[in-house]
Amino acid sequence: MSELIEATLHESDRAKILPIVRRAVLECAIQHPHSAHPVGGAEELFHSPSAQAIKEEIVRTGRKLWQRQYVDGNGGNISVRVSEEYVICTPTLLSKGDLQVGDLALVDMQNRQVFGPGPHTSEILLHLEVYKAVPQAKAVIHCHPPYATAHAIAGVVPQGNLVPEQEVFVGPVALSPYETPGTVAFARTILPFVKDHNTILLANHGVVCWADTVTHAEWYVEIVDTYCKTILIASQLQPILREIPPGKIADLLAIKKGLGLSDPRLGVNLVAEPEKSAARLDRHAEESAYARLAADDGQNAAKIDPLVNLLVDQVMEFLRKNN
DSSP: OHHHHHHHHHHHHHHHHHHHHHHHHHHHHTSSTTTTSOTTOHHHHHTSHHHHHHHHHHHHHHHHHHHTTSOOTTOOEEEEEOSSSEEEEOBSSOOTTSOOGGGOEEEETTSOEEEOSSOBOTTHHHHHHHHHHOTTOOEEEEEOOHHHHHHHHHTOOOOOSSOHHIIIIIOSOEEEOOOOTTSHHHHGGGTTTTTTOSEEEETTTEEEEEESSHHHHHHHHHHHHHHHHHHHHHHHHOSSOOOOOHHHHHHHHHHHHHTTOOOGGGSSOGGGOHHHHOOOOOHHHHHHHHHHHHHHOHHHHHTHHHHHHHHHHHHHHHHHHHO
16 A cells, blocks of 8 residues: 555656656757757748748737737738847738738848848837847737827826736836837837836837747737726726735736746846746747747657656656655
8 A cells, every 4th residue: 555655646746847847848948949050041940840830920920919909001010039140020011910921031130131022021120129138039029009009109107016917927018219110219219128128118109029939929918908908997987096015016026037027126137147037938838849849850859758757757766765
């Protein structure tokens, strides 16, 4: 009986440890997912299976933005940094509701288009400034969600500490000054804010959000626009809105810090210390990471599970000897 209990506890411990080790291995594996591509291998990179998966994600995200009426006409732009030197982005003068994989372009970090059937978005300069300032940023979305954009036009930063999701995933929202869209001056308006804020209101223009994936960046757009809409309605019911108590905000910030998300209230620039704050992979990101590894190098991806099992065995052996 004792052996049966011990075996059951062993399997229970293993079941707890395995997903932790697996996520840690995948986090390390995707830190430089395209480092195997040599300089000058832009064509190979742009047409690789992993780039195809990213392009499809961009297209899906564009349609979500259009369906939610966060973009109109040919407005809005999306990009993903696929290597140290290259970014895949949306084209200019095309509705995000009509976006196709074949429409996307590849540009370098100096804003030189390498591939694409037509001109890339004129606002890529904004995206490039984000990537240069925040190495943690892997995807950027600029769009015009109506409630958040209304705040940007009015010059009103939404009151904070009202909704938990906003505090954890977005936090305090910054407001950058107006400059002519598509210019270097406009792109640089976000520099004072972008390391501490993943979501910035662009005065008289819209919003820009950055994240580790384009899907997550789109989540931030949804969160901030819904938040702006909600507090606008709430303020019509009660002009003075009751904030979440400071002690409870501290609890939310602890959750946020655990997720590796930046926030000026934490007193630590997490972006400047990526080794201490790499965001833990959620289920979506874990599946995406494994898919990209498999697409880039099926042999290496196939080694992930045996490596994870070996590491778990070593952890279990350590625990057995020290308990």
